[in-house]
Amino acid sequence: xxxxxxxxxxxxxxxxxxxxxxxxxxxxxxxxxxxxxxxxxxxxxxxxxxxxxxxxxxxxxxxxxxxxxxxxxxxxxxxxxxxxxxxxxxxxxxxxxxxxxxxxxxxxxxxxxxxxxxxxxxxxxxxxxxxxxxxxxxxxxxxxxxxxxxxxxxxxxxxxxxxxxxxxxx
Numbered sequence: 001x002x003x004x005x006x007x008x009x010x011x012x013x014x015x016x017x018x019x020x021x022x023x024x025x026x027x028x029x030x031x032x033x034x035x036x037x038x039x040x041x042x043x044x045x046x047x048x049x050x051x052x053x054x055x056x057x058x059x060x061x062x063x064x065x066x067x068x069x070x071x072x073x074x075x076x077x078x079x080x081x082x083x084x085x086x087x088x089x090x091x092x093x094x095x096x097x098x099x100x101x102x103x104x105x106x107x108x109x110x111x112x113x114x115x116x117x118x119x120x121x122x123x124x125x126x127x128x129x130x131x132x133x134x135x136x137x138x139x140x141x142x143x144x145x146x147x148x149x150x151x152x153x154x155x156x157x158x159x160x161x162x163x164x165x166x167x168x169x170x
Contacts, residue, residue, distance in 0.1 A: 010115050013108060018157070024099055025092075025161035032088040039084035047077035093158060100154040101135055113137065116148040 054069040103109050113136065120139035121128050128141040136149030 010111065013111055013115070016108075017103075017112070017153075021096070021100070021154070021157035022161060024096060025158055028092040028095060029161060029165055032085075032092055035088050036081070036085055040081055043077045043080040043084070046080070047073050050076070089162075093155070096154045096158050097151050100150045100157075103150060104135055116153070120146045120148040 050073045051070065054066065054073060103112065117130055117137055117139070120137065121130070123146055124139050124141045124144050128139045128144070131138045131140070133147075133149060135151060136147070136153075139146045139148060
């Protein structure tokens with residue numbers, strides 16, 4: 001039997017979860033920005049020092065050698081920046097997953113699980129089967145599958161928050 005979802009009844013839950021996820025994500029995005037700025041400053045200083053040294057030694061070398069060294073320094077600085085961003089992103093993702101997983105013990109989890117199940121069935125079809133997993137459910141029908149878990153919801157929320165931040169690329 002298919003149950004109708006009372007969207008109005010679930011709206012406060014949805015709003016609370018989104019507000020919570022946004023607040024957590026904003027806090028971690030701010031932290032990420034600070035840490036990235038520090039890493040970028042250090043990478044910039046290191047690349048400027050390396051560039052300075054490369055220029056001094058390059059004065060006696062051919063212009064082509066200098067261009068190769070400059071490119072290598074820029075590539076190294078970019079790699080440092082990308083590695084720092086990736087590390088911050090992975091930490092943010094891990095913490096977001098941990099925060100969302102704590103909902104499992106919260107009274108709101110039962111309603112959230114029901115909403116996840118209804119949403120998954122709506123996406124897959126009424127003939128779908130629901131299999132509970134540790135932190136949500138997997139909804140399957142022939143040739144179709146949706147994983148609706150707390151981790152997948154955390155990833156979805158994090159992706160949304162980071163998409164709103166145009167300068168962020170993990």
